[in-house]
Amino acid sequence: MRRLVAAVAAATMVVVGLQTPASASTPTPFGSSVHQPSGQTFNQALAAADARYGTLPILRVFYPGAPGAWTDAKLNTPGRSTVVSFKYDADVILTGSADDYLRTWFANAPRDRDIYWSYFHEPEDDIRDGAFTAAAYRAAWQRIAGLADQANNSRLFATTIWMDWTLDPKSGRNWRDYYPGAAYVDVMAWDVYGFDVTKSETMAAHNALRPGLEVARSEGKPYAVAEIGVDDHANRPAMLREIARWMRNTADARFVTYFDATGWPQYDLIGDSGSIQAWRDAVSGSLFAGPPAMTTSAGPAAPTSTSIQWSTRVDPGQATGWVSCASWLAAGGDFLEGPRRSVSGNPETVTCDRAGLAPNTAYQGRLKWWSAQTGGTLTATSNIVTQVTAAA
Template identity: 70%
Template sequence: MKGSIVAALAAGVVLCGPQAPARADSPTLFGASVHQSPGQTFAAALAGTDAAYGTPPALRVFYSGAPGAWTDAKLNTPGRATIVSFKYPPKDVLAGKHDAYLRAWFASAPRDRDVFWCFYHEPENEIQDGLFTAADYKAAWRRIDGLADEARNARLSATTILMDWTLSPSSGRRWQDYYPGSSYVDVMAWDVYGFDEAKSETMAAHDASRPGLEVARSQGKPYAVAELGVRDHANRPAMLRDIAKWMRNTADARFVTYFDAYGWPEYALNGDDASVQAWRGAVTGTLFAGTPALTTSAGPAAPTSTSIEWTTLVDPAQKSGWVSCASWAVAGAGAFSEGPRRFVTGNPETITCTRGGLTPSTAYRARLKWWDAETGGTLLHTSNTVDQTTAPA
């Protein structure tokens, strides 16, 4: 790693992207809960989900009490991320009644896939109804998180799941009342409902009124949607495509799983082929496929007398490749510089390039280049160019 940094500095171009490592390594996962009809086995229901959506890489599963063993069909899904919630009375947790089971459960969790665990998703109504207090809920969460930490498993993520309704002023609630503290949380997820289907409300507009993304970022946590529900409506297929694109294009969005569970027919996609195909496009990635797009702009820093910066939003369009910075003097020769290369795949990300050692009061032109991995590293695409002039000495 140090060698590549030195080489980059020697070349006079530094390719960096503060958000890019996390985005490249952790693309947004799309998935669903499993539509399990009465009397149907989970395995059979999962086969139906796979047939409909194309083997979702993320599955949302629920336990009304203790979480099942990892051999349980709900959890025994190698190669897929699992978002799993379970419930205990908080006072029982605080009394240590479930320490032994949970300690063993976390210790035996898989280490080859991501597991997003949640103690008591959507606790708001139970707290409002007096089943337990917010203080006991948060204290129980902290105790369970301590048990999870004992496993020393980096693939386990403590994930709060609250209603996005809680973020609406109309709810009269404060999300902070249900938050155990940033030291005990890895991901902040929300159950997202209440869209205005008749007006084809966009995800951006919905988040503006119920700002789950902004709350997660305020705590320095990745954002996720554990349940997504759009009621049956002629506008639903287009809304699902909009939601999927918004999630994919949003930095720090870890996963979104559609709530396709039995018993809520207004949200279930079963029988609505257009909506099934829309969500299948998100799950399989065909919704985002196309030609890689590179859009370059000046900055973010203003030119100095010896340096310029430029940024490029890179959308891989479901492809993989390498990108590099390139710049040259608008007039004259001998001022071209390029490199280093950096591998990109998955979600869109922003690449920032810096070139130093330049001549004052001189115009320079810059862009980003793309070498396609599917064609053996062939240069296929270049971004638009931007011109900047260095400041006087």
């Protein structure tokens, strides 16, 4: 703590970061699956995808059966995170016949990048059609999660991937039928489709009908999007930008990967230069760049006779810096500033508390921004809020 005026020795201040389930200090990575035309190797297809969107920081990879070895081109991608799904019949998993392979696979997973693994993405239709039961799926998931835990690898994240259609009341489904339990899941991801093309539907409106974000938060899990596709080609560039902003600003998504796959021309972006540029802007972060923006409001806690609290929504705008709380007696003097804390990546809410104040007295507060790009100089301040402490 740094006191600039030692007028009230009893006054104290703290700065507290209120994190949403995804780490607000880490920017949401935007990536895609890899469109691999016939005759191309995966590495050739990946190079073409990088040429379209810029270097993809995260890839969506699919295996129709057992996951490939880590030497496989689809998984041997140092410097990039991976969302990888694989499929086994749930009843086969429960026999234990895949244990040795999966135990070794998890044990050999890289530890220098994030690996979001998922057993049997989108199991809902298979369960509906009788391939195995929901109970068997949950039990298989729990068994596989236990094998993953044996690897003791903090970069492995157990990630459910279900259809967001499952959350639509018209589906008649209940997501809890597929949920193996909070102890077995690190991240809850969704495959997001079905935007209303007659309305250029926003992500906020779509999520209101299919509330993947709220379901994840209800379980205390980070929210993510493992597939997303927009088939409204005329409005797609604008929709992709709006979706990306919502994912970063509202959802603090752990990751977002666009479904840019061969065989689904309604979703892939090949030949759509406007949509390619929109997703490139999200991947590079240029879509979110700008001067740091800070909006301060009182609370959320009401003033007491000796304390006030104020909160600031901080959007670093792709910059890196530090914030500090500052408050002072509205009548002048008694200035106090809290310690600095680092802010970068996604927007986040920073809450400031000051205690040891006089009752029935007006105080003002704001947040300050110190820019790393300018050597740590003060370059921005938020608006000021005034609050009156309660009577003693």
